[in-house]
Amino acid sequence: MLARAPHSLRAQVARTRVAPSARFVHGHGEYHHLPFEWPGKKRLSFGIKLTAFLVSGFSIPFAAAKFQLVKSAA
Numbered sequence: 001m002l003a004r005a006p007h008s009l010r011a012q013v014a015r016t017r018v019a020p021s022a023r024f025v026h027g028h029g030e031y032h033h034l035p036f037e038w039p040g041k042k043r044l045s046f047g048i049k050l051t052a053f054l055v056s057g058f059s060i061p062f063a064a065a066k067f068q069l070v071k072s073a074a
Helices: 007-015 043-073
Strands: none
Touching: none
């Protein structure tokens, strides 16, 4: 439909600015892809804590399975 429109209408549509999407407006200015603040100078301690948290969460099912296997063998 726009292809058959006169050139001036097509140019006007091309110049129209689209408002930014509402999902990127969080009230604090800019979009952040993480739900928390990234620590600037405490990167090492943050990395250690994050790694410990993720490793402990991932290893719990394996520890529970081993415990159940040992318990059933006794």
